[in-house]
Amino acid sequence: MISGKPIKVLLVDDSAMVTKVVSHIINEDKELTVMGVAANPYEAVEIMKREKPDVILLDIEMPRMDGLTFLRKIMTQHPIPVVIFSGVAPKNSRNAVKALEYGAVAVLQKPKSILSPEFQETKIRFLEALKGAAASVTGLPLLRRRIHDVSIFAENEITELEKHQKATLLPSRKVIVLGASTGGTQAIEFLMRNIKTDLPGMLITQHMPGEFTRAFAERLNTISKLHIQEAEDGEIVHNNTVYIGNGFYHILLEKEQNTYKVRIKDGPLVNRHKPSVDVLFRSAARQAGPQALGILLTGMGNDGAKGLLEMKEAGAITIAQDEKSSVVFGMPRAAIQLGAAQYILSLNEILKFLNHYTP
CATH class of the missing domain: 3.40.50.2300 (Response regulator)
Known part of the structure; x- marks a missing residue:
């Protein structure tokens, strides 16, 4: 109300x-x-x-x-x-x-x-x-x-070198997990347009119906130096690759013989959502521990807050978006109140952090 x-x-x-x-x-x-x-x-x-x-x-x-x-x-x-x-x-x-x-x-x-x-x-x-x-x-x-800021970089031309970097992907030794809801699609696009290559693999839960997640991933892939795709079950997590969770299912991280894999699983709503950020973050805490980086962006409610706390307790680096740069501060606020965020950063600061983060 x-x-x-x-x-x-x-x-x-x-x-x-x-x-x-x-x-x-x-x-x-x-x-x-x-x-x-x-x-x-x-x-x-x-x-x-x-x-x-x-x-x-x-x-x-x-x-x-x-x-x-x-x-x-x-x-x-x-x-x-x-x-x-x-x-x-x-x-x-x-x-x-x-x-x-x-x-x-x-x-x-x-x-x-x-x-x-x-x-x-x-x-x-x-x-x-x-x-x-x-x-x-x-x-x-x-x-x-x-939207105006993003349009400044509109339709970036991906160079032949960058296309080559997209094509030469190695299995990731670390992993980034990111969750977002209301306002998240624009925040994610801003990051993907301006982010460097040479990053660990990234799994994303964005609250969005499954009918649209593939088109969202395909759109992002045209404007980013990273390779961006809708996640598929069982595929190996590679550097310089972003896996957008399918909106019909939960997306999870799994480690098998020292190799990170994407898992797509059905199940009930968690925090009134499927996919749920908490499901992704909890899997990262258990499977990657200190080799993970968790980022919680703008969104309503509290999905992801407890999962981010589990990641922090497992030794991961944890970040929550600050209030000023959030369209809706609900999810980051809930994480901050739990003490789950080691860093509270603006969207620009999150971009800078990622651009200095190594695989």
């Missing part, structure tokens, strides 16, 4: 059936309320003239004006936290990732049949994403600056 009042959600989608189902889900939660429904951006503008929403839930494919165009107008003219609501088609996945570049706080998959076994998990993620977006309102100016 915001100041004791329910979070006001404006639903912008041209499907009457979708808006009916989603409105019911939102209004069932005491912390949320649907303050308006619009079939296109023009109707949304008229509603916003009468009352400002706390969060906009925005479809991409709509008549008269598409969601990406409307999102850019919102972020430049009337910044309000926006959550993108998208289908599963490959084109939609790419556009959803593009929406994150334009300033959307999160992307959500349109709910499948309410009779499907996955519906309850989808519902939990859906409500958490809306609440996280509302909590990001104080970080919106920061998010807009971050």
